[in-house]
Amino acid sequence: MTGAPLDRLAAWPRLRLASLPTRLVRARNLRTALGAEAPELWVKMDSETGFALGGNKVRKLETELAPDRLEGVTHLVTAGGPQSNHCRVTAAAAAHLGLGCVLAINGEASDPPTGNALLHRHFGASILTVSSRDERAPAMAEAARDIAAEGGRALIVPLGASTGLGALGYALAVGELTSQLADLPEVERTWLFVSASSCGTLAGLLLGVSLLERADVRLVGVSADASAFELRTDTLRLAAEGAALLGWEGQLREGALAAADEFVGRGYGVPTPASREALDLFGRTEGIVLDPVYTAKAAAGMISWIRSGNVPPSHRVVFVHTGGHPALFA
Ligand SMILES: Cc1ncc(COP(=O)(O)O)c(C=O)c1O
Known part of the structure; x- marks a missing residue:
């Protein structure tokens, strides 16, 4: 990677x-x-990012929780479902930084959790x-107000740390992957499959x-819940926000992006025969x-694309393993 935006x-x-x-691997x-x-x-074993049992959230939080954003902050506030990987890593980051943490969780955890x-x-x-999911944002805002009323200061981390800033953590991962791939023989095309x-x-x-x-x-994003239209729209918006932070005015490679929603099955977290087979x-x-909620469905998508001949044998496929292991024990 060279050039000013890459240096930034x-x-x-x-x-x-x-x-x-x-x-x-x-x-x-x-x-x-x-x-x-x-x-x-x-x-690409991003299940092994290490911190707090790893996964993709660790890279996004590295940029989201950059030291300059933490000045004066006493608490991290975020939201997710009862089995949220993002909430796990954010809570661990707060502990590591000596901060308080409030999680707005939609739904009850099992008893015992x-x-x-x-x-x-x-x-x-x-x-x-x-x-409900809709109540999470107001609950986070209210928690931040309560923290302020007691003299503290909250940093609200948006859902999944999926912001332009969080996305920079994964833009950096491309540089890392590119240098690993540079040691391999050249191929005509590389495919990346990832859960989204x-x-x-x-x-x-x-x-x-x-x-x-x-x-x-x-780049093929395989949905865990949202429609392909939502995936594409959100991805392009967040990538553009990340580009703006870097002051990069080039064109996003929209043509390289595919969004697949046909592997979700009956819904978020509900296994399908193909996701069970992939796991x-x-x-x-x-x-x-793999984990049953995200990566097994993404792997099912990758396997289906390969079996149906969408990826020629002369190309190379990289499955980006985004982690999520704790859900296997839920
Ligand atoms: C294990 C795992 N894989 C993939 C994803 C999807 O990542 P993103 O929310 O950035 O689309 C998530 C988070 O929702 C996750 O926890």
């Missing part, structure tokens, strides 16, 4: 939380299991239970890919643990 990206202020670079057995026409397959719900409490967060929901990850990848001058890359296949062929 490389120098962007970050809270160092992640163990980087994450591994890029060749998935030979999985490729064999997918048939003779399957392309070369790799897994398991998986991420257990970890939200383990990291000492205060839980505000609300009854609040779209900060996909937006950051799109921005990072757009900043690369020549590589031929296709099993990754485990049995590679010893790689």
Whole structure:
């Protein structure tokens, strides 16, 4: 990566939380299991970003919680579902920074709490239970007002840390991945498959890919819940916000982006036959643990695209593993 926006990206202020670079692992057995026409397959192990059991949220919070944004802050306030990975990592970051943490959670955790719900409490967060997704934003605003009334100051971290700023964490990941791929023989095209929901990850990848001058890359975001239209719209908006922060006025590579919503099945967190198969296949062929909510559906999407011949055997596929392991134990 060269040029002024890339230099600004490389120098962007970050809270160092992640163990980087994450591994890029060749998935030979999985490729064999997918048939003779399957392309070369790799897994970018962002499940191993390390902090608080890892996953994609760690990279987004590195930029979202940059030291200059934390001046005077006494609490982090954020929101999510009872099994939110984002709430887990935010609560752990607050603990690490010596700050308080309030989580607006829509829905009750199981009793006793398991998986991420257990970890939200383990990291000492205060839980505000609300009854719907729509009530989360007002609950966060109210928590921030209460904190201010007691002389503190809250930093509200938007859902999933999916902001232009959070996306910069994933634009940086493209640079990391590019240098890992540079050690491999050249191929005509590289495909990235990744789970998408609040779209900060996909937006950051799109921005990072757009900043690369020549590589031929296709980026496929596989939805965990939202429609393909929402994924595309949110991804382009967040990538543009990230580009504006960098002062980059180039064109986002919209043509490189595909959004797939046909692997959601009956809804968020509800397994499908294809997501169960993907979870099993990754485990049995590679010893790689997927999660049932996000990465198993994204992997189901990748497997389906490969089996249906959408990715020619001469291309290379990288599955970006975004983590989410605690949900397996929920
Ligand atoms: C494990 C995991 N993978 C993927 C995603 C999707 O990432 P994003 O919200 O940036 O689209 C999330 C968060 O929602 C997640 O927790």
